[in-house]
Every structure is written in C-alpha cells, then in structure tokens.
Amino acid sequence: MTELINSQAIEMSLEERVKEDRVHKSLYSDPEIFEQELDRIFNNTWVWVGHESEVPEVGSYKTATIGRQSVILSRDRKKELHVLVNRCKHRGATVCEGKKGKTRAFTCPYHGWGYALNGELRALPKPEEYEGVIDKKDYPLDKLRHETYNGMVFATFNDQIESLEDFLGGAKKWIDLFMKQGGGYPVKVLGDHRFRFPGNWKIQLENTTDAYHFPIIHKSFISSLDDQTSDIFDFLDGAGYVEDLGNGHSVMVMIPELVNLEDNLDEPIPERFEQLAEALRAEGHEEAEVRKLVRAAHGTGFNLNLYPNVACSMAFFRVLNPVSVGETEIHHVAIGGEGAPEAFNQKRMRLHEHFQGPMGFGTPDDAEAWERVQKGAQSGTDGWILLNRGQANLHTSKDGNVAGAVCSETGMRAAYQQWLRSMTADSKEA
Numbered sequence: 001m002t003e004l005i006n007s008q009a010i011e012m013s014l015e016e017r018v019k020e021d022r023v024h025k026s027l028y029s030d031p032e033i034f035e036q037e038l039d040r041i042f043n044n045t046w047v048w049v050g051h052e053s054e055v056p057e058v059g060s061y062k063t064a065t066i067g068r069q070s071v072i073l074s075r076d077r078k079k080e081l082h083v084l085v086n087r088c089k090h091r092g093a094t095v096c097e098g099k100k101g102k103t104r105a106f107t108c109p110y111h112g113w114g115y116a117l118n119g120e121l122r123a124l125p126k127p128e129e130y131e132g133v134i135d136k137k138d139y140p141l142d143k144l145r146h147e148t149y150n151g152m153v154f155a156t157f158n159d160q161i162e163s164l165e166d167f168l169g170g171a172k173k174w175i176d177l178f179m180k181q182g183g184g185y186p187v188k189v190l191g192d193h194r195f196r197f198p199g200n201w202k203i204q205l206e207n208t209t210d211a212y213h214f215p216i217i218h219k220s221f222i223s224s225l226d227d228q229t230s231d232i233f234d235f236l237d238g239a240g241y242v243e244d245l246g247n248g249h250s251v252m253v254m255i256p257e258l259v260n261l262e263d264n265l266d267e268p269i270p271e272r273f274e275q276l277a278e279a280l281r282a283e284g285h286e287e288a289e290v291r292k293l294v295r296a297a298h299g300t301g302f303n304l305n306l307y308p309n310v311a312c313s314m315a316f317f318r319v320l321n322p323v324s325v326g327e328t329e330i331h332h333v334a335i336g337g338e339g340a341p342e343a344f345n346q347k348r349m350r351l352h353e354h355f356q357g358p359m360g361f362g363t364p365d366d367a368e369a370w371e372r373v374q375k376g377a378q379s380g381t382d383g384w385i386l387l388n389r390g391q392a393n394l395h396t397s398k399d400g401n402v403a404g405a406v407c408s409e410t411g412m413r414a415a416y417q418q419w420l421r422s423m424t425a426d427s428k429e430a
C-alpha cells in the first residue's frame with residue numbers, strides 16, 4: 001500500500017502537486033523536491049541575511065545561511081556591507097564559525113589564509129611555495145549581490161534577477177509600517193534564539209499568515225493574558241484580512257487599529273502598559289513620546305510573510321533555514337529601538353519571551369503542531385494539504401490585490417503559486 005502511494009506521487013509533475021486550493025503532501029517529504037528547492041528557490045531569489053543593526057560598526061559581522069550555503073554579512077573599513085561565501089579559497093573550509101561579533105579579518109583555521117572584511121585575500125602563511133603560482137588578488141572570497149530595504153539586508157546568488165525593491169513590491173509599504181516599532185527610534189535587533197523542528201520549511205512558511213490556528217493552538221497563550229489583551233487577540237470575527245502582495249508575499253492584518261503605530265495615539269493606555277508608561281514619565285519623557293513608545297511596544301497588528309524565508313511577525317523577525325526535507329531551523333529575532341529608553345526595550349523583550357521564547361506560551365505549541373503535520377505527511381491515503389479556506393469569499397484590497405477574510409488561506413495560496421513559478425521557471429523558458 002505504501003509503495004503504491006509513493007509511486008503515485010513520484011509520477012506526478014509539480015503542476016499536478018500544486019493546485020490553487022491544495023498541495024500534495026509529498027512537498028513536505030520528497031527529498032528530490034527539497035534538493036530542487038535549494039537550487040531553484042534559495043539559490044535563485046532574494047533571501048534575508050540580516051538586519052543592518054546586527055552589523056553596526058567597522059568589523060561587525062554575522063553569519064547566515066542561504067539554503068545550505070553559509071555566508072558572512074560583514075561591514076568593512078569603509079563601513080560598506082558585504083555578503084561573502086563562507087568558504088576558504090584554499091581547500092574550502094569555512095573561515096568563520098561565529099554567529100556574530102567583531103573581527104579585524106577572517107582567518108581560515110586550517111592553513112591560515114587571511115581575508116579582509118571585504119573578502120580580499122590578504123595573508124598567505126609561508127608564501128614562498130606560492131611564488132609564481134598564485135596571485136593573492138585572484139583569490140578573494142566569493143561575493144554575493146546584496147541590497148537593503150529599510151534596514152533589512154537580502155542577498156542572492158542570482159545576478160540576473162530583478163532588484164530587491166521590485167521583488168518586494170507590494171510588501172514594501174508593510175515593511176515601512178513594521179519599522180515604526182522603534183517608537184521613533186531606528187529599529188534594532190536586541191537578540192535572537194534558534195531552534196529546530198522536525199518538519200519541512202514550508203510548514204513554517206504557511207504558518208505566518210494562518211490566523212485560523214491562533215485561538216485553537218494558542219489557547220495557553222490567550223489564557224495567560226489579562227482580559228483586555230485577550231479581547232484584542234480575539235480577532236477572528238473582526239475586520240482583519242489577508243492580502244496577497246505578489247511574488248509569494250502576503251500580509252495578515254489581525255488588529256486593524258494597530259496597523260499604523262503612529263495613529264490613535266490619544267487612546268487610553270492599556271493596563272498591561274501602565275507600568276511602562278509610568279517608568280517613561282519618571283524618566284522625564286513628554287506625554288506624547290510616552291504614548292508613542294507605549295503604542296510601539298505593542299508590536300504591529302499584522303504579520304507580514306516575505307517569501308521565501310523571513311516573516312515580520314507582529315513584533316519580531318522570524319527567519320527560517322531549511323536543513324533537510326524533514327528539518328528546519330528557525331531564528332526568532334527580537335527587536336526594539338536603537339537608543340530608545342531601557343524600560344521600552346526591556347518591555348519588548350519580556351513580551352517577546354512571553355510568546356516566542358523557548359519557555360514561551362506560543363511558539364512551543366506551534367512547533368508541536370508543525371511536527372505533527374510532518375508526521376502526517378508520512379502517512380494516510382489522502383495525500384493533500386488543503387488551502388481552500390475562504391476561497392469563495394475573496395475581495396479586491398485597496399491596493400488592488402486579492403484579499404480574503406483574516407482566517408482565509410489566501411497567504412498560503414500566494415506562497416505556493418510563487419513556489420510553483422520558481423520551481424518550473426527553467427522548464428517554461430526552455
């Protein structure tokens with residue numbers, strides 16, 4: 001029986017596996033599809049590698065992953081950013097294993113080749129035997145094309161694709177709104193933590209604009225809130241919506257009054273932010289600034305999913321790295337304001353820990369559900385993942401995009417249609 005199910009899936013084309021309203025479960029479990037995804041998606045489009053605030057000074061660096069490839073985001077002596085392939089030009093060892101930090105150079109631990117912050121090869125121990133053999137200038141670390149939008153740094157192995165701004169398209173306005181969370185200060189990464197779950201990366205990709213699951217699986221989070229806040233999170237019957245932003249990106253607006261954090265500043269300060277407001281007043285901040293900071297501390301009322309690997313999710317970045325067909329690494333990146341009052345950044349961290357933290361009330365429940373979905377992909381005769389919720393109840397958004405009710409599966413449909421376009425692009429060109 002199992003063989004029959006598998007052999008049926010193997011014979012299906014990608015188009016047969018991705019319908020407008022459903023995708024085949026082999027997309028979570030077929031190792032060949034996973035290898036193709038690394039090549040056609042992760043090695044071929046714009047992939048998030050970091051936020052500028054993670055590399056603020058000359059010599060700052062962080063490592064990131066594009067598909068399976070390790071890269072380094074570095075800031076050189078002229079303060080310019082570079083994205084370098086983390087692979088020594090001698091015999092291929094990684095030259096940097098640190099997650100982030102400051103350095104003067106990247107020195108390969110194997111034979112000591114030393115690279116400058118911009119990737120140029122500078123040091124060659126015992127160079128005599130290389131005389132007349134190699135010239136240092138011919139062996140810099142490979143460099144990737146990279147572009148930045150509102151502090152978010154993306155890189156790509158594909159020199160031919162459109163500009164980052166064109167790729168982000170309709171998502172740009174939402175990134176701008178998301179960055180208001182600094183409360184008038186530039187957004188800054190406060191820290192991050194990582195975990196892995198035994199499931200395919202697209203299970204996480206789907207989750208960011210999935211409001212349907214929220215009141216169900218996040219019951220423990222909701223029960224840990226005060227009444228006023230749990231009312232805010234009771235958004236399924238509200239005026240929220242999910243909008244397809246093009247190129248696989250989507251936004252899910254859960255709490256419309258928190259879309260623009262600079263609006264409605266005269267509303268009463270919620271109970272859970274009273275202490276923060278008091279602390280800010282005690283530091284001498286004007287009432288207008290107190291209100292702006294308190295509102296920003298909330299986080300936005302929407303989740304923005306940027307295909308393929310980063311989400312701006314209410315109050316944090318969520319980055320996903322595919323490890324294997326059945327394993328994914330997630331980075332949860334907490335953000336606050338650069339130079340903002342300490343009380344504000346501390347409150348942001350506590351709110352982040354409350355939901356996203358390793359001991360939080362939210363993410364561990366999500367991770368359990370994702371693991372179960374992967375388990376389900378290995379079994380059963382019904383081989384489909386349904387994406388058809390809200391499909392008969394669509395409208396056109398103010399920006400002219402396809403949109404559905406807040407708990408419709410519009411965002412997932414958008415991501416999978418882009419997935420299909422990326423995965424079949426070569427065969428269409430040929």
Ligand code: FES
Pocket residue numbers: 088089090091092093108109110111112113
């Ligand atoms: S592999 Fe890097 S110096 Fe030899």
Ligand SMILES: [Fe+2]
Pocket residue numbers: 207213214218362366
């Ligand atoms: Fe969730």
